Amino acid sequence: MIEKEYAYYAGCSLEGTASSYDRSIRVILKALGATLRETEDWSCCGSTPAHAMDHVLAGALAARNLAIVERMETATLTTPCPSCLSAFKKAHAKVTQDKAFSDEVNQLLDLPYKGGVKAKSTLQVIYEDVGPDAVTSKVTTVLPDLKAACYYGCILSRPPKLAAFDDPENPVSMDRLLAACGVDVRDFVFKTECCGAAFGVPKKEMVLRLTHKVLTMVQDCGANCVVVACPLCQQNLDLRQAQVNRAMGSSFSIPILYFSQVLGLAFGFQPEELGLDKHIVSADALIRSRRPKGAEDAAPPVKEKARKSTAQGTAGKPGDAPGAEGTASAAKEA
Amino acid sequence: MRVGVFICHCGNNIAGTVDVARAAEETAKLPHVVYSTHYMYTCSEPGQDEIKQAIKRENLDRVVVAACSPRMHELTFRRTVEKAGLNRYFFEMANIREHISWIGENKELNTNKAIEAVRMAVEKVIRDKPLHSTAFKINKRVLVIGAGVAGMQSALDCADGGLDVVLVEKSPAIGGMMARLDKTFPTIDCSICILGPKMVDVAQHEHISLHAYSEIEEIKGYVGNYQVKVRKKTPYVDWTKCTGCGECMEKCPTKNAYDRFNFGVAPTRAINIPFPQAIPKKATIDAQYCRQIQKGKCGVCAKVCRANAINFELPDQFVTEEVGAIIVASGYGLIDQELLPEYGGGRYPDVITGIQYERLLNASGPTSGHIQRPSDGTEPKSIVFVSCAGSRDKSIGIPYCSNFCCMYIAKQAILTKDHIPDSQSYVFYMDIRATGKGYDEFTRRAQEDYGAKYIRGRVSRIYPKGKKMIVQGADTLLGAKVEVEADLVVLATAATAAPGAAALAEKLHISYDTHGFYVESHPKLRPVETNTAGVYLAGAAQGPKDIPASVGQGSAAAAKVLALFSRDMLESDPAIARVNQNACVGCLKCVKTCPFQAIKEQELRGGEVVASVIETICAGCGVCTSTCPCGAIQLQHFTDNQLLAEVNSLCLS
Numbered sequence A: 001m002i003e004k005e006y007a008y009y010a011g012c013s014l015e016g017t018a019s020s021y022d023r024s025i026r027v028i029l030k031a032l033g034a035t036l037r038e039t040e041d042w043s044c045c046g047s048t049p050a051h052a053m054d055h056v057l058a059g060a061l062a063a064r065n066l067a068i069v070e071r072m073e074t075a076t077l078t079t080p081c082p083s084c085l086s087a088f089k090k091a092h093a094k095v096t097q098d099k100a101f102s103d104e105v106n107q108l109l110d111l112p113y114k115g116g117v118k119a120k121s122t123l124q125v126i127y128e129d130v131g132p133d134a135v136t137s138k139v140t141t142v143l144p145d146l147k148a149a150c151y152y153g154c155i156l157s158r159p160p161k162l163a164a165f166d167d168p169e170n171p172v173s174m175d176r177l178l179a180a181c182g183v184d185v186r187d188f189v190f191k192t193e194c195c196g197a198a199f200g201v202p203k204k205e206m207v208l209r210l211t212h213k214v215l216t217m218v219q220d221c222g223a224n225c226v227v228v229a230c231p232l233c234q235q236n237l238d239l240r241q242a243q244v245n246r247a248m249g250s251s252f253s254i255p256i257l258y259f260s261q262v263l264g265l266a267f268g269f270q271p272e273e274l275g276l277d278k279h280i281v282s283a284d285a286l287i288r289s290r291r292p293k294g295a296e297d298a299a300p301p302v303k304e305k306a307r308k309s310t311a312q313g314t315a316g317k318p319g320d321a322p323g324a325e326g327t328a329s330a331a332k333e334a
Numbered sequence B: 001m002r003v004g005v006f007i008c009h010c011g012n013n014i015a016g017t018v019d020v021a022r023a024a025e026e027t028a029k030l031p032h033v034v035y036s037t038h039y040m041y042t043c044s045e046p047g048q049d050e051i052k053q054a055i056k057r058e059n060l061d062r063v064v065v066a067a068c069s070p071r072m073h074e075l076t077f078r079r080t081v082e083k084a085g086l087n088r089y090f091f092e093m094a095n096i097r098e099h100i101s102w103i104g105e106n107k108e109l110n111t112n113k114a115i116e117a118v119r120m121a122v123e124k125v126i127r128d129k130p131l132h133s134t135a136f137k138i139n140k141r142v143l144v145i146g147a148g149v150a151g152m153q154s155a156l157d158c159a160d161g162g163l164d165v166v167l168v169e170k171s172p173a174i175g176g177m178m179a180r181l182d183k184t185f186p187t188i189d190c191s192i193c194i195l196g197p198k199m200v201d202v203a204q205h206e207h208i209s210l211h212a213y214s215e216i217e218e219i220k221g222y223v224g225n226y227q228v229k230v231r232k233k234t235p236y237v238d239w240t241k242c243t244g245c246g247e248c249m250e251k252c253p254t255k256n257a258y259d260r261f262n263f264g265v266a267p268t269r270a271i272n273i274p275f276p277q278a279i280p281k282k283a284t285i286d287a288q289y290c291r292q293i294q295k296g297k298c299g300v301c302a303k304v305c306r307a308n309a310i311n312f313e314l315p316d317q318f319v320t321e322e323v324g325a326i327i328v329a330s331g332y333g334l335i336d337q338e339l340l341p342e343y344g345g346g347r348y349p350d351v352i353t354g355i356q357y358e359r360l361l362n363a364s365g366p367t368s369g370h371i372q373r374p375s376d377g378t379e380p381k382s383i384v385f386v387s388c389a390g391s392r393d394k395s396i397g398i399p400y401c402s403n404f405c406c407m408y409i410a411k412q413a414i415l416t417k418d419h420i421p422d423s424q425s426y427v428f429y430m431d432i433r434a435t436g437k438g439y440d441e442f443t444r445r446a447q448e449d450y451g452a453k454y455i456r457g458r459v460s461r462i463y464p465k466g467k468k469m470i471v472q473g474a475d476t477l478l479g480a481k482v483e484v485e486a487d488l489v490v491l492a493t494a495a496t497a498a499p500g501a502a503a504l505a506e507k508l509h510i511s512y513d514t515h516g517f518y519v520e521s522h523p524k525l526r527p528v529e530t531n532t533a534g535v536y537l538a539g540a541a542q543g544p545k546d547i548p549a550s551v552g553q554g555s556a557a558a559a560k561v562l563a564l565f566s567r568d569m570l571e572s573d574p575a576i577a578r579v580n581q582n583a584c585v586g587c588l589k590c591v592k593t594c595p596f597q598a599i600k601e602q603e604l605r606g607g608e609v610v611a612s613v614i615e616t617i618c619a620g621c622g623v624c625t626s627t628c629p630c631g632a633i634q635l636q637h638f639t640d641n642q643l644l645a646e647v648n649s650l651c652l653s
Helices: A019-031 A048-053 A055-071 A082-097 A099-107 A122-130 A132-138 A173-180 A204-220 A231-239 A241-248 A259-266 A301-313 A323-333 B020-027 B045-057 B070-083 B097-101 B107-125 B149-160 B191-204 B247-251 B291-295 B300-304 B354-361 B405-419 B439-448 B501-508 B547-564 B589-593 B623-627 B640-652
Strands: A004-008 A034-038 A076-079 A118-121 A147-151 A225-228 A256-258 B003-008 B033-039 B062-067 B091-095 B135-137 B141-145 B164-168 B208-211 B214-222 B225-232 B317-323 B325-328 B332-334 B351-353 B382-389 B424-429 B453-456 B459-465 B468-475 B480-486 B488-493 B495-497 B535-537 B569-571 B577-579 B599-603 B609-613 B633-635
Touching: A019 A034, A019 A122, A019 A256, A019 A259, A034 A122, A048 A055, A048 A082, A055 A076, A055 A082, A055 A099, A076 A082, A076 A122, A082 A099, A082 A118, A118 A122, A122 A132, A122 A173, A122 A259, A132 A173, A147 A173, A147 A204, A173 A259, A204 A225, A204 A231, A204 A241, A225 A231, A225 A259, A231 A241, A231 A256, A256 A259, B003 B020, B003 B045, B003 B107, B020 B033, B020 B107, B033 B045, B045 B062, B045 B070, B062 B070, B062 B107, B070 B091, B091 B097, B091 B107, B097 B107, B107 B640, B141 B149, B141 B317, B149 B164, B149 B191, B149 B208, B149 B325, B149 B547, B164 B214, B164 B225, B191 B208, B214 B501, B225 B325, B247 B300, B325 B501, B325 B547, B351 B354, B354 B405, B354 B488, B382 B405, B382 B459, B382 B468, B382 B480, B405 B424, B405 B439, B405 B488, B424 B468, B453 B468, B468 B488, B535 B547, B577 B609, B589 B599, B589 B623, B623 B633
Parallel strands: A004 A034, A004 A076, A076 A118, A147 A225, A225 A256, B003 B033, B003 B062, B062 B091, B141 B164, B141 B325, B164 B208, B325 B535, B351 B488, B382 B424, B382 B488, B424 B453
Antiparallel strands: B135 B569, B214 B225, B225 B317, B332 B495, B459 B468, B468 B480, B577 B633, B599 B609
């Protein structure tokens, strides 16, 4: 277990629409032995609206927060939001590599940013600093009905040189963390497909089309929930699911969970502690069957056999393959 | 001492950014320099005549030419001064083109730098000693590494020219990549039908001795006299007894061995003969999969072998071959699908590589020439070909074009239509590169006569949907996203250097580029030579190339060897290390550091031990001179005194 300190930057989404992400992240990091230090007087990270207008402004907004963290004397800044992370990484790279840009940015700031902060996504912190083995050791609860499709979105591992985390085309970090909790992880091929991102406002029909495509693939791979690490992905898939159904004539009812919520449930926390009650599509039906670890040995062997044979007969169909097989496929990727 | 300085304009290459007239004027004032001039092209015939006349007229005894790199023209000018009666080592070259005029734009600074370069050369040339080459005999045997089509062509041409050839092949059978191809473009000739007779010729030629399933262990020596240690890997079968009947292969109970010849299209047995036309047609055991070798239980092949050829205890064997020249035709490799995670990274059975598809098309392949999906054995109706799968992709470190993929994709699309008339092929391409004779017409035929749909754009993702593979990409001519439902996807995976290419280059002392391909001596004018005398290149080891280019290079390399061997004696380079035995303290550090094992210890009459250089082996690298604690070992023509004089002249200026 780590005894480590991180500067924590929640960002705007995690104060609002993604408060459940914030709550669950804090709960599991505490359980995993990490200390989060708040970034005092934090401001906007400079993502989409700012960098669409002016790169220096976007850089300065991100660098302002980085400069605050620099003075906290904590080497690593962690943020759960991929968009904030990308803004910090971009600003850090440009400030440390481009003298002219650095001068322009620091001119706008009261406190100059000197380039001493390493930004990491909270997923990366848990995957690399804590590790799947330590996660397994914390697991107290099994989630037998969960069949997860891990959806990473576009920028968590990309562009590869900037993100410097996981595989840009086939990321596996979330898959492995969930597998470490004993969750049945499906081979989901749209891990990095576009959800439509912030186009929900100016061009909603495009977002609905893309989201529909992602949800269809989730169903095709036999998953019954999507596990995400991005507030915007969560919002497009969860909040807009009813809109998708109306526009595309579908009838999805797929809960969209943060990976931190799944880890939290496996660690034995209650759904409300993890903010699961905040979601539009309820996950209640899927997590009702959760039970203490070890109790699954008591499951009647007959049922186990029956499930195996069904799985062979209908491999690939939604909701039929047994947990063991899915975990094995995730382990194979490892 | 009377030194003459000749400054070359090299057209505008030097004169454009160096004031050659001022340089000539200034260098004329240097000590020992009695004559200095500049000329448009010093290397031209009138330019060389000018040097010869000046030597006579001005009674010069040393010459400095300030021009291009010595790699370009040092030999030219050495011959010039020799013709005028001077020792050829009374000549120095100052490189004022590559080192000065090409890299700097400030004319004044460049001119000053050129003058300094000449001053250094003058300081060196006045300390030059006359050196004389000695002649040595050539061993007129040639080693050819790699028995693909390029190596076989080299071997046959050399052997037909009367040379004894040692042909070393890494895999159990000769033929290389070409033996695996089904048909060849643009004539749709059957590949093995045109290669097979050549393979037989190689096997039967009285002047060719073949070491199959062998690798180069160590190379010693120099041009004319190489000693090559060859490791004959154990096939665990006594090949002198094996009749190639194939009974062992039928009875072998291990049915899941990786088939290297077929690139894993179907599994093979642990003991196998790679293909029906294999030469030599002998069985080899793949130790990794053999139950007897791994677990000590089985031995079925030994029981069924009527020739009693199986020997699980057979060790690797070593033979040393003496040769005078080496042709390297070690071929190429292909990238692993793991490098292409967006195309599944090898996770999907129905996404295969071009060479695997070649084996599916081939009548002697695992499916007897019936195109079948690896996943379920059904006949695919919709086939997508993805060109540049890895090639021209800087992000995975392969910025180059793999040369032959555009053409083999067109060929495979044509063959697909022949095999399955109601099939539809799609080809995603970046550009169609079909520059050979009859090539463009061929790619047009694939589209116009065989109905292959060519889509200009790259594929972004391949994923399974039910039994189909969805190929998602862009059509950049339509400016639209496209999705094709495919039964089978064929990736034209990028060609790379052969596995182990770098290690072999180090044994041969030849250079390789960042991608592991061997570097020729000059990209235009010396395409099959290397910078190591006596070592030549042929085929895709030098860079991806198709069959006609490989065969052409194979013949070219053979011609080079035949020309080299047309003489009986070669001249040695006298610019080698020499020991001053009066100064040598016998520490023998040089013996340990010499990378060529060219220094031995020698006991003098008084009993004291000193180092002694074997002149024929020394390559003149100079490592020993920097090791020697008392300056007793000196590289001729590059002595410590000469180098220090050059440095001093620069520091004093």
